[in-house]
Amino acid sequence: MGILGGGRMGAGIAHAFLLAGARVTVVERDAEAAAAASERVLESVAASVARGTADRDASAYAARFATSTDVGDFAGCGLVVEAVPEDLGLKIDALTRVEAVLAPTAALASNTSSISIDELAALLERPGRFLGMHFFNPVPASTLVELVRGEASDPALVDDARDWVRAIGKTPIVVADAPGFASSRLGVALGLEAIRMLESGVASAEDIDAAMTLGYKHPVGPLKLTDLVGLDVRLGIAEYLASTLGERFEPPAMLRRMVAEGRLGRKSGEGFYRWDVEGTR
Known part of the structure; x- marks a missing residue:
């Protein structure tokens, strides 16, 4: 899976999927931000290993983790989560760039905490493969993920998203697209x-x-x-x-x-x- 944006939220999402066994690629805006994201994720994973809450050593997780500055590196991903700052224009630009490199069957999600999923979906080529996946801060310690179902979201995608959330040890709730969700x-x-x-x-x-x-x-x-x-x-x-x-x-x-x-x-x-x-x- 891929994550666009390796700040605190993006790094936390990467941490959760790495511990669950996924291969994770984080894409950032430039080399400096990518290096900072890598350090953030690997330090968080190492802390889980030290606490005994991870079942492998840190090097095993690092082998399944990469950072990049090129959204083209998402081409092989089955799921990409956008985790850029909460700005409508920024998210629209991010989502359209990512969708352009994904396979038609791949899933695209936004980690938005308030922006309308339908408003974002309206500008995508495949709105049925898009939904909201709202993670909570700090992601490693939080047990909730709010799945936001847009009008065009494929019901099978929502079901898959429930399974992904459970696979990373968290509890999904599903809400319709409405201002602020639940x-x-x-x-x-x-x-x-x-x-x-x-x-x-x-x-x-x-x-x-x-x-x-x-x-x-x-x-x-x-x-x-x-x-x-x-x-x-x-x-x-x-x-x-x-x-x-x-x-x-x-x-x-x-x-x-x-x-x-x-x-x-x-x-x-x-x-x-x-x-x-x-x-x-």
């Missing part, structure tokens, strides 16, 4: 309300998060989760949902301000919490 729509709604509460002084970030982790048994609070996802990512999704579902998804001023200031969460070192290499501080 997970992003609910998750963003909770996250935005938590930001509004913080903005208006209802409680501290720590106490808002504790209300959900201790009171409702969420594994992580909505503000810490926003830091993990990235405030810029959450802002982009919220803007899209506001444009399609209305003002209840309008991003709070605090979120816009923090993104403008470069406080993007864990990846920048500061968001609603401060972060170091070991976690929050």
Whole structure:
């Protein structure tokens, strides 16, 4: 299988398929990005080997893994997952370039967390071989994959995708194409309300998060989760949902301000919490 984009999400998807026995090729925009993706994936796999959660040594996984800067290297893949940033134009360009080199029977998927699968499919030559495969961050530790069925998605493809997800040890859910699907729509709604509460002084970030982790048994609070996802990512999704579902998804001023200031969460070192290499501080 192939993955277009070797950032945090793409590397995590590569990790999951490698451990399940697939041959994986990650394509990046240039040699520097490809080298960084390779390091990211192989370090993650090595960590799984060290923890005893992988059944082979690191060299066996490395032998089935490659990086490239040429989408033509996807030609032999049965499945390619697009994992580029959440930008409509970028995804359209990526998907059309990949589809052009795939066999007619190959499957193409987008890891989008909010963009309409039907809107993307409308620009493809083989929309029946396309669907959404929404993985969650961090991919190696997450057990859910949200499969998004477009109007044109072949039902047999959706069934195959269920099997692929189970084969990598995760649980699939299938949702129809709708703004935000199921997970992003609910998750963003909770996250935005938590930001509004913080903005208006209802409680501290720590106490808002504790209300959900201790009171409702969420594994992580909505503000810490926003830091993990990235405030810029959450802002982009919220803007899209506001444009399609209305003002209840309008991003709070605090979120816009923090993104403008470069406080993007864990990846920048500061968001609603401060972060170091070991976690929050």
